[in-house]
Amino acid sequence: MHARKQPDEVLAPQVVVPHPVLVKTKAAATAVRPKVGLTPHQLRLSQWREPLFSAVLWVVSLIALYAIWHFGTLYRWEFYIRFTNIPTPGDVFQKLLEVNRSDKFATNVGISVRRILSGFGIAILMAVPLGLLIGRYRAARDLLMPVFEVLRPIPAIAWVPMSIMLWPTNEVSIVYITFLGSFFPILLNTIHGVTGFDPVLIRAARCLGAGEGRLFWNVILPGALPQIFTGLAVGMGVAWVSLIAAEMISGQFGVGYFTWEAYSLVNYAEIALGMITIGVLGLACSGAIQLVGSLLMPWSTHSSAGRK
Amino acid sequence: MEEERKGAIDIDSVRVTFTARGEIVEAVSNVDMHVKPGEFVSIIGPSGCGKSTLLNIVAGFVKPTSGSALFDGVPIRGPGSDRGVVFQQYSLFPWLSVRKNVEFGLKMKGTPASQRETQARTLLGLAGLLAFENHYPDQLSGGMKQRVGIVRALATSPQVLLMDEPFGALDAQTRAVMQEILTNMWQQFQISVLFVTHDIEESIFLSDRIYVMTARPGRIKAEITVPLPRPRTPEMTYTPEFIGLVQQLKALIREESLAAMGSELKEGGLSGFGIEVGPRGVEEVV
Numbered sequence: 001m002h003a004r005k006q007p008d009e010v011l012a013p014q015v016v017v018p019h020p021v022l023v024k025t026k027a028a029a030t031a032v033r034p035k036v037g038l039t040p041h042q043l044r045l046s047q048w049r050e051p052l053f054s055a056v057l058w059v060v061s062l063i064a065l066y067a068i069w070h071f072g073t074l075y076r077w078e079f080y081i082r083f084t085n086i087p088t089p090g091d092v093f094q095k096l097l098e099v100n101r102s103d104k105f106a107t108n109v110g111i112s113v114r115r116i117l118s119g120f121g122i123a124i125l126m127a128v129p130l131g132l133l134i135g136r137y138r139a140a141r142d143l144l145m146p147v148f149e150v151l152r153p154i155p156a157i158a159w160v161p162m163s164i165m166l167w168p169t170n171e172v173s174i175v176y177i178t179f180l181g182s183f184f185p186i187l188l189n190t191i192h193g194v195t196g197f198d199p200v201l202i203r204a205a206r207c208l209g210a211g212e213g214r215l216f217w218n219v220i221l222p223g224a225l226p227q228i229f230t231g232l233a234v235g236m237g238v239a240w241v242s243l244i245a246a247e248m249i250s251g252q253f254g255v256g257y258f259t260w261e262a263y264s265l266v267n268y269a270e271i272a273l274g275m276i277t278i279g280v281l282g283l284a285c286s287g288a289i290q291l292v293g294s295l296l297m298p299w300s301t302h303s304s305a306g307r308k
Numbered sequence: 309m310e311e312e313r314k315g316a317i318d319i320d321s322v323r324v325t326f327t328a329r330g331e332i333v334e335a336v337s338n339v340d341m342h343v344k345p346g347e348f349v350s351i352i353g354p355s356g357c358g359k360s361t362l363l364n365i366v367a368g369f370v371k372p373t374s375g376s377a378l379f380d381g382v383p384i385r386g387p388g389s390d391r392g393v394v395f396q397q398y399s400l401f402p403w404l405s406v407r408k409n410v411e412f413g414l415k416m417k418g419t420p421a422s423q424r425e426t427q428a429r430t431l432l433g434l435a436g437l438l439a440f441e442n443h444y445p446d447q448l449s450g451g452m453k454q455r456v457g458i459v460r461a462l463a464t465s466p467q468v469l470l471m472d473e474p475f476g477a478l479d480a481q482t483r484a485v486m487q488e489i490l491t492n493m494w495q496q497f498q499i500s501v502l503f504v505t506h507d508i509e510e511s512i513f514l515s516d517r518i519y520v521m522t523a524r525p526g527r528i529k530a531e532i533t534v535p536l537p538r539p540r541t542p543e544m545t546y547t548p549e550f551i552g553l554v555q556q557l558k559a560l561i562r563e564e565s566l567a568a569m570g571s572e573l574k575e576g577g578l579s580g581f582g583i584e585v586g587p588r589g590v591e592e593v594v
Contacts, residue, residue, distance in 0.1 A: 204399040207367055208413035208464060209389035218412070222403040299403050299444040 119178025131190025181242030182235030189231025193224030315467035315500035322375035358526030392461030
């Protein structure tokens with residue numbers, strides 16, 4: 001869109017005498033013609049063609065996935081992977097109606113969402129400020145990074161036994177695992193957002209009179225924001241992984257627990273329902289992050305450099 | 309009245325060294341440079357001659373190793389909004405709209421929001437950018453971005469504008485227009501300008517005075533006063549006076565570019581080809 005409108009020269013104020021060497025290019029000016037030969041109807045059509053095409057492809061890809069599931073379970077495919085015991089889409093739909101007759105399922109979902117929100121929320125509150133400090137100040141980096149570098153390679157799931165010993169209740173230990181999963185992606189991306197900052201912007205702010213405090217709030221934080229949101233998106237994914245694993249291992253309640261319990265009870269439709277629920281919840285969470293991101297960073301929608 | 313005008317820069321016997329890979333490199337050697345209030349002064353020289361370093365001293369980003377750098381008689385201690393800086397890489401804040409970018413310096417000063425907006429819009433109007441006040445920098449062309457950069461630097465009412473090859477990234481046509489816009493704004497605001505460039509025609513067209521620097525370590529090789537009357541017009545670039553100045557400057561800079569290349573070639577070990585490399589040697593080959 002923007003590449004097309006560059007009204008620079010149109011708006012340059014007065015006195016613009018063309019450079020004599022360039023005057024002979026008068027013909028070039030008339031060569032720029034508006035698009036002709038398209039009726040308004042055709043124009044409208046060409047405007048819609050691209051998004052329409054995208055939408056068609058989306059639907060096709062989703063239908064393909066559904067078709068594999070449907071026909072795989074209908075004809076009980078068996079070629080290395082086995083659809084023998086896989087529930088059909090109809091089974092799962094029936095199960096969905098069935099579990100909603102009591103509030104047990106809804107409670108499980110609610111508990112998982114609550115754990116995600118608290119674990120992820122605490123991770124944001126801790127990782128973003130720490131990341132900004134570590135990125136900006138050498139002393140903070142030297143003091144904190146050794147600890148983080150030692151702890152970081154330990155996957156959140158490996159913390160499960162220790163976490164149960166460490167925290168007073170099972171609930172807190174699961175929130176802790178969730179927190180841990182999202183903490184490091186957010187922290188590292190925030191640090192990177194600060195250190196990868198264009199130094200000329202800091203200079204510009206400095207010579208416009210910004211002291212350290214204002215520089216931090218008005219320049220470094222907004223400048224690091226796109227990278228922070230990358231961290232949030234990654235962190236949210238890892239938070240779900242950690243939560244589901246923690247619920248499966250140590251859990252009481254939660255979607256992960258629901259799914260694992262279904263496996264123990266050989267209830268195939270409930271396994272699939274649990275998986276789909278986790279998928280939908282994860283999708284909703286990353287969608288929410290994207291939404292907040294585009295609300296907080298309206299400028300970033302104007303650059304999608306790598307997209308063809 | 310004349311004495312009240314500000315924007316004087318006084319650089320006296322300034323020397324800048326820095327350490328690179330354990331070796332001490334002299335970037336600027338014993339430079340004297342003076343800008344009078346309201347004057348337009350350019351620094352020109354081969355690449356790597358330390359002209360940006362000099363500008364950064366005035367901006368407050370670089371401390372001279374020895375010598376003194378005064379702004380309106382006061383030693384320069386760090387960056388400040390009394391000296392507006394325009395960078396080659398535009399350096400607009402991508403998360404702020406055009407108007408908010410211009411308001412930034414005023415916000416740092418604590419100017420109330422309504423007043424900020426009025427001032428920013430007035431300045432944007434002068435630069436022909438009012439229609440784009442709510443655009444983000446990514447939506448603008450290079451020439452427009454740099455106009456915003458200049459307007460932003462002017463917004464805090466600095467006494468001097470420091471410009472580091474501000475039009476270096478623009479195409480020739482846009483650059484010519486930008487030079488005229490800059491001249492207009494300079495005359496309107498009556499401030500001093502210190503302008504770093506490697507474009508000879510640009511420096512003559514814009515400046516009252518030009519400092520020519522030597523190859524590293526940078527020294528002042530010549531100081532040239534441009535006698536062309538104001539306002540300057542593009543037609544002036546065809547007068548014998550202008551062409552004479554271009555030739556004079558080209559000769560001065562060619563010597564230094566060859567010297568700079570000569571030392572690079574020597575470092576690269578090309579002397580083994582039996583060519584006597586150095587200012588003389590290269591000149592004979594070329």
